[in-house]
Amino acid sequence: FLQAQLHAQKFVANYDESKIPEFTLPNPLVTEAGEAVTTAKQWQETRRPEIVDLFQKHVYGRSPAACKISHKVVSTKDDAVSGKAIRREVDVFFGDTTDAHSMRLLIYTPKTDKPVAAFLGLNFQGNHSIESDPAISLGDRWVRDRRNETVKDNRATEKARGVASSRWPVEKIIDRGYGLVTIYYGDIDPDFDDGFKNGIHGAMADQTKDIPAAEKWGSIAAWSYGLSRALDYLENDAKVDGDRVAVFGHSRLGKTSLWAGASDERFKMVISNNSGCGGAALSRRAIGETVGRINTSFPHWFNANFKQYNQNENACPVDQHELIALIAPRAVYVASATGDQWADPKGELLAEIHAEPVFRLLGTDGFGVDGVATSKVAPDQPIKGGTIGYHLRTGGHDVTDFDWQQYLDFADRHLQ
Numbered sequence: 124f125l126q127a128q129l130h131a132q133k134f135v136a137n138y139d140e141s142k143i144p145e146f147t148l149p150n151p152l153v154t155e156a157g158e159a160v161t162t163a164k165q166w167q168e169t170r171r172p173e174i175v176d177l178f179q180k181h182v183y184g185r186s187p188a189a190c191k192i193s194h195k196v197v198s199t200k201d202d203a204v205s206g207k208a209i210r211r212e213v214d215v216f217f218g219d220t221t222d223a224h225s226m227r228l229l230i231y232t233p234k235t236d237k238p239v240a241a242f243l244g245l246n247f248q249g250n251h252s253i254e255s256d257p258a259i260s261l262g263d264r265w266v267r268d269r270r271n272e273t274v275k276d277n278r279a280t281e282k283a284r285g286v287a288s289s290r291w292p293v294e295k296i297i298d299r300g301y302g303l304v305t306i307y308y309g310d311i312d313p314d315f316d317d318g319f320k321n322g323i324h325g326a327m328a329d330q331t332k333d334i335p336a337a338e339k340w341g342s343i344a345a346w347s348y349g350l351s352r353a354l355d356y357l358e359n360d361a362k363v364d365g366d367r368v369a370v371f372g373h374s375r376l377g378k379t380s381l382w383a384g385a386s387d388e389r390f391k392m393v394i395s396n397n398s399g400c401g402g403a404a405l406s407r408r409a410i411g412e413t414v415g416r417i418n419t420s421f422p423h424w425f426n427a428n429f430k431q432y433n434q435n436e437n438a439c440p441v442d443q444h445e446l447i448a449l450i451a452p453r454a455v456y457v458a459s460a461t462g463d464q465w466a467d468p469k470g471e472l473l474a475e476i477h478a479e480p481v482f483r484l485l486g487t488d489g490f491g492v493d494g495v496a497t498s499k500v501a502p503d504q505p506i507k508g509g510t511i512g513y514h515l516r517t518g519g520h521d522v523t524d525f526d527w528q529q530y531l532d533f534a535d536r537h538l539q
């Protein structure tokens with residue numbers, strides 16, 4: 124009981140700006156040796172690799188080198204989405220044989236002869252949850268018990284069909300000329316703490332055996348690795364243009380899309396929807412969800428080293444503005460919600476503001492407007508004219524049509 128009480132005291136969430144501890148952000152444009160970074164070449168050759176390495180070592184963990192993949196087409200439907208799209212299911216294997224661990228890609232492409240730009244994003248409840256069509260295979264992998272009829276004994280039921288469709292406006296995406304590729308994140312790595320035995324952690328244990336224990340990949344890194352392997356597949360898919368793929372994710376999967384986009388420069392655009400702590404939000408603000416809180420609730424998301432920064436964010440050699448900086452000069456969009464203070468909307472925008480000097484150094488227009496400041500950003504007024512996009516949507520922790528509207532507009536400017 125005492126233990127529980129101490130625990131609760133330690134993690135009473137703070138939402139009071141005046142109680143934020145004093146902090147100094149690491150400067151993305153100063154090398155570890157203290158040298159100022161003044162050229163794109165210096166950034167690309169010295170500083171960028173340093174920051175990637177710091178995130179691997181202190182935050183997300185080190186993943187194995189890219190494995191060979193193989194694939195198998197599971198199904199094809201030529202008249203999906205009211206006849207406007209082709210829908211395929213493709214199993215992608217983490218290895219060159221089809222007995223390797225696999226993930227199932229659900230791929231929608233508009234009916235056109237040309238390869239299309241596409242959104243790639245992980246989903247929480249299974250591919251069958253994004254559309255109610257009974258022809259989509261019902262996943263048989265472990266899913267979180269939701270205390271409702273969509274899950275029984277940690278397996279999805281028929282009732283799970285379409286339950287997440289409000290977050291996946293497939294028809295709108297197709298009508299705008301884009302493809303949509305989604306994967307159930309639990310195919311890659313089930314989202315619970317089992318000492319990294321299941322999912323690709325277990326399947327690829329051999330490939331990670333030389334990585335120091337404290338630096339081994341957590342689940343966010345594993346999910347990101349899956350996204351990169353999905354991109355390997357898409358690069359060879361005739362219907363999708365692998366050079367024009369936007370990686371998208373909400374919440375823990377927004378943390379994942381950011382790390383995927385930061386660590387894999389082939390993603391041309393990166394979208395973080397309400398990603399919060401360990402995603403777009405600055406850790407040093409320690410407001411809403413904190414590093415100590417997240418490492419306690421979800422010990423498997425980050426590497427073991429990251430635990431050192433519980434209640435000790437200032438000691439971490441990187442902060443999340445540098446994660447966003449790693450995406451430069453490519454397009455990045457961060458979305459917050461007024462009702463999602465747990466994810467620290469202000470800290471999410473500040474991270475972009477503090478990443479902007481890197482985008483400018485690399486010759487982009489940054490936000491595309493001068494003087495972006497947290498005090499000036501009004502709800503539901505997107506900033507989407509530059510390379511860095513942002514909005515603060517009214518409402519709660521979710522993905523809505525408003526969010527997608529902005530992502531599609533942003534994609535029109537960066538992927539078309």
Ligand code: GTR
Pocket residue numbers: 373374375376398399400412417420
């Ligand atoms: C919460 C967690 C957040 C966010 C969210 C989600 O419980 O505290 O960091 O990731 O889950 O993924 O929905």
